[in-house]
Every structure is written in C-alpha cells, then in structure tokens.
Amino acid sequence: MKTVVVMVAGVAEHPVAEEVWRALEGSVLVRHDLSRVAEGVVSRWVDGHLTVLDLAHGCVSCTLREDLVPLLLSLAGRTVVLHLDPALEPEAVRVALPADAVHVRSVVAVLDRETWLADATGEMSLAERGLGAADGDERTIAQVVVGHAEFADALVLMGEPGDVRTAAVLDRVAPGVPRQELSSLDVRALLAAPENRPYDAFGPLLRGLPLEPDGPVATVHFADRRPFHPERLHEALDVLLEGVVRTRGRVWVATQPDMALWVESAGGGLRIGDAGNWLAAEDDWSDVDPERQVKASLDWDPRYGDRSQELVVIVHEASTAEIESTLRAALATDEELAGGAEFALDPFAHNTREVS
Structure with missing residues (x-):
C-alpha cells in the first residue's frame, strides 16, 4: 500500500x-x-x-x-x-x-x-x-x-x-x-481541491486566458520564432529582475539550435536551465509525450520546426512595453540570420546555472 x-x-x-x-x-x-x-x-x-x-x-x-x-x-x-x-x-x-x-x-x-x-x-x-x-x-x-x-x-x-x-x-x-x-x-x-498540474517545459505556459491589467499588475506574453542573439539576450535578462514577480518560459539562442533553455525568475533571482532538445533536433519521437507531438505538429514552422521563444512575465511595477521591446531587440535580426553570422561569445554555453 x-x-x-x-x-x-x-x-x-x-x-x-x-x-x-x-x-x-x-x-x-x-x-x-x-x-x-x-x-x-x-x-x-x-x-x-x-x-x-x-x-x-x-x-x-x-x-x-x-x-x-x-x-x-x-x-x-x-x-x-x-x-x-x-x-x-x-x-x-x-x-x-x-x-x-x-x-x-x-x-x-x-x-x-x-x-x-x-x-x-x-x-x-x-x-x-x-x-x-x-x-x-x-x-x-x-x-x-x-x-x-x-x-x-x-x-x-x-x-x-x-x-x-x-x-x-x-x-x-x-x-x-x-x-x-x-x-x-x-x-x-x-x-478536496483538484490537483494543480505543474508546469511542463514544453507545455502551455498560460493557464487560461491572460487577465487584463489590474493597476500596475499585468502579464507579458512574449512569443517569436526567431532565435535570440546570445550576447543581447544575456544583457536583456536584467529587464526580468526589476519590478517583476515571476518569469517562466523556454527560449532558444542562435548558438544552440538543438536545445531549449528554461528561464525562470522570481523577484531578484534568476535561474536558467536545460529544458531538453527541440523535436526538430530529434530523429526519433517514439518516447515523446503524445500531447507534445500534437502541439508541435500543429504549430510546425517550415524553417524552425518547433523552435520558438515563449515567455510569460508577471509584473507589479515594471513597464510591459519595455519588457516586450527589450526582449524583441535581443532577437537575431533577419540580416544576421541570412548572412550566417558567427556569434563570438555564448554566455549560455554552460547553460544550467543560477543567477541571483
């Protein structure tokens, strides 16, 4: 028993x-x-x-x-x-x-x-x-x-x-x-409360529809297909630490096309970890959760596969517009992607770490 x-x-x-x-x-x-x-x-x-x-x-x-x-x-x-x-x-x-x-x-x-x-x-x-x-x-x-x-x-x-x-x-x-x-x-x-299913690294990040702002409290749902420029993303992470209650999400950087990084912040603490490989980098899906397979197939991109940026940021004092613009500016540009730019530094080379 x-x-x-x-x-x-x-x-x-x-x-x-x-x-x-x-x-x-x-x-x-x-x-x-x-x-x-x-x-x-x-x-x-x-x-x-x-x-x-x-x-x-x-x-x-x-x-x-x-x-x-x-x-x-x-x-x-x-x-x-x-x-x-x-x-x-x-x-x-x-x-x-x-x-x-x-x-x-x-x-x-x-x-x-x-x-x-x-x-x-x-x-x-x-x-x-x-x-x-x-x-x-x-x-x-x-x-x-x-x-x-x-x-x-x-x-x-x-x-x-x-x-x-x-x-x-x-x-x-x-x-x-x-x-x-x-x-x-x-x-x-x-x-008697029902089980609150924990977040999954590749599952939905929003539970229900985003709520309208309540005074200074609001939610930023950032999503994009392009990879992040590694150095610009590293510099942009500070925007997730000021006036922010919580950040959760998965990202990919141009220097690591196979692996998703998990980003999680609370108050002044930030944690970055390895979330596993994107399905686009895997030949065998037999051990992959069926729900994840369906989700990836429905949202498959001809160029990037299931790779994408998705972050949910809950703010209590910060500017939602500033968070959105700062993250968007950290993405690799069309010119960088088209030119096959080489990125000299990758601050995420040792991806699993905690920053406070």
Missing part, C-alpha cells in the same frame, strides 16, 4: 498542518527543522516526538534522500501530513518521492498577505533570512514563496490584507487555485 501525503508549505509560522492532522483521523504529522542543516544537523518531529539527525552531508537533498523518503516508506498505508520546513519546496519534494510508493494527495501553501508580496519581489536569500540554507544554496526568498503559491493545489491566506496588489498577483501566479482564510479554515474543502 502507498503512503498518502498531504504537504503543507509556508514561510510564516502557522497552525495549518496541525489543523489538517487533527482533522484526518489516524494520520501522522511529520515536520523537519532545517535551521542547522549547514552543520549537518536536522531535527525531525513525528507526532510530536523529536529525533535529532546527524547527516553526513548537510543539505536539503540529503534530508530528503536520507531521512524523509525512508520515513515515508516505513509508513506505508498511513496518511502523513508533511509540514515542510521553509527551505523545502513542495515541487522539489514531490519530485524526490517515489511515485510507486507515495501518493501526494494534496499540496497546501500558507501565505501571509502582510509580507508575501514583499517577499515575492525581493532579493533576500534564504541564508540572509536564516531559513536553513546550506552552503551553496543561493535560492532567494522570492523563489521559494512564489514556488509555494504556484505549485499549490490550495492556498490558505493569513494576516490582514496587505498590499492591494497581492490578490492581483496571486490571480496570475496561481490562477484558479482555491483560497481559504485561515480564520475560517475548512479542511474537508481544502483537501
């Missing part, structure tokens, strides 16, 4: 995990404290019973691999309410769990409206906040709290309404995700 898991994430102190635990008869409450993970020490509570773990290597992934996964496997057939330490992101945890032995029933994110938008648009790192970041962990608070909201099946809002832009931003970061007030929490309804 599988272990059933309800994940509860949040940066602020909250009682939601305990409320869910009490509502689910026979469930097990598990919580880790990673505040000393850099020292190789992690505290773990199971139904209030404390165990102090000494890890050979102090890091978040070690905690998942060496303790959490074995613990969940030992609780086969039980329901576990997993109160995540702020340094643990639900998306990363879910990826680490063996799907054949663990079923994630629901992911709940708890957001403090008084501080969430400031956190989501700031540059402070986990280490600077004292939230259990190990050596080499350069994630920002923004990357964590935006990820919480984006990946959740349901949101619980606590605190007094803060910045009036918070609701408008959440409408775009987590469109359609049910929200509840902590003061009137209904656990049954909370756990």
Whole structure:
C-alpha cells in the first residue's frame, strides 16, 4: 500500500498542518527543522516526538534522500501530513518521492498577505533570512514563496490584507487555485481541491486566458520564432529582475539550435536551465509525450520546426512595453540570420546555472 501525503508549505509560522492532522483521523504529522542543516544537523518531529539527525552531508537533498523518503516508506498505508520546513519546496519534494510508493494527495501553501508580496519581489536569500540554507544554496526568498503559491493545489491566506496588489498577483501566479482564510479554515474543502498540474517545459505556459491589467499588475506574453542573439539576450535578462514577480518560459539562442533553455525568475533571482532538445533536433519521437507531438505538429514552422521563444512575465511595477521591446531587440535580426553570422561569445554555453 502507498503512503498518502498531504504537504503543507509556508514561510510564516502557522497552525495549518496541525489543523489538517487533527482533522484526518489516524494520520501522522511529520515536520523537519532545517535551521542547522549547514552543520549537518536536522531535527525531525513525528507526532510530536523529536529525533535529532546527524547527516553526513548537510543539505536539503540529503534530508530528503536520507531521512524523509525512508520515513515515508516505513509508513506505508498511513496518511502523513508533511509540514515542510521553509527551505523545502513542495515541487522539489514531490519530485524526490517515489511515485510507486507515495501518493501526494494534496499540496497546501500558507501565505501571509502582510509580507508575501514583499517577499515575492525581493532579493533576500534564504541564508540572509536564516531559513536553513546550506552552503551553496543561493535560492532567494522570492523563489521559494512564489514556488509555494504556484505549485499549490490550495492556498490558505493569513494576516490582514496587505498590499492591494497581492490578490492581483496571486490571480496570475496561481490562477484558479482555491483560497481559504485561515480564520475560517475548512479542511474537508481544502483537501478536496483538484490537483494543480505543474508546469511542463514544453507545455502551455498560460493557464487560461491572460487577465487584463489590474493597476500596475499585468502579464507579458512574449512569443517569436526567431532565435535570440546570445550576447543581447544575456544583457536583456536584467529587464526580468526589476519590478517583476515571476518569469517562466523556454527560449532558444542562435548558438544552440538543438536545445531549449528554461528561464525562470522570481523577484531578484534568476535561474536558467536545460529544458531538453527541440523535436526538430530529434530523429526519433517514439518516447515523446503524445500531447507534445500534437502541439508541435500543429504549430510546425517550415524553417524552425518547433523552435520558438515563449515567455510569460508577471509584473507589479515594471513597464510591459519595455519588457516586450527589450526582449524583441535581443532577437537575431533577419540580416544576421541570412548572412550566417558567427556569434563570438555564448554566455549560455554552460547553460544550467543560477543567477541571483
């Protein structure tokens, strides 16, 4: 039998995990404290019973691999309410769990409206906040709290309404995700929320239709067929860090025609990674998801195949026109493409990295 898991994430102190635990008869409450993970020490509570773990290597992934996964496997057939330490992101945890032995029933994110938008648009790192970041962990608070909201099946809002832009931003970061007030929490309804399917590197980036601007909060949907000039794109990326809440998307640069790059920003943190090959660079599609094959075939370009630029940028202070024009100016020109221009430098040669 599988272990059933309800994940509860949040940066602020909250009682939601305990409320869910009490509502689910026979469930097990598990919580880790990673505040000393850099020292190789992690505290773990199971139904209030404390165990102090000494890890050979102090890091978040070690905690998942060496303790959490074995613990969940030992609780086969039980329901576990997993109160995540702020340094643990639900998306990363879910990826680490063996799907054949663990079923994630629901992911709940708890957001403090008084501080969430400031956190989501700031540059402070986990280490600077004292939230259990190990050596080499350069994630920002923004990357964590935006990820919480984006990946959740349901949101619980606590605190007094803060910045009036918070609701408008959440409408775009987590469109359609049910929200509840902590003061009137209904656990049954909370756990009945449908699964919020995570983003796929080659899937749709917009969930539903783009919303009209709400004051300074708006969405930029940038798309084009031409490749980016690598150096101009590198310089243009700064436009995604000022007045921007979230960027997600796939791009291709002229120097790397086979591979798609995944671009993701939150607040002042930017992450660039390898999203895999374009189908135009593959001879064998037999292992490719059928939905991706259909999407690529319907939008196939005679020259570029399925290669294209697509970025969704959620702004709260920035100029949408400036973002659009800056990205468009970074594209390779018709003259550069027609002349077979050689690009002297490729800042994306080592494409998987994180910039803060």
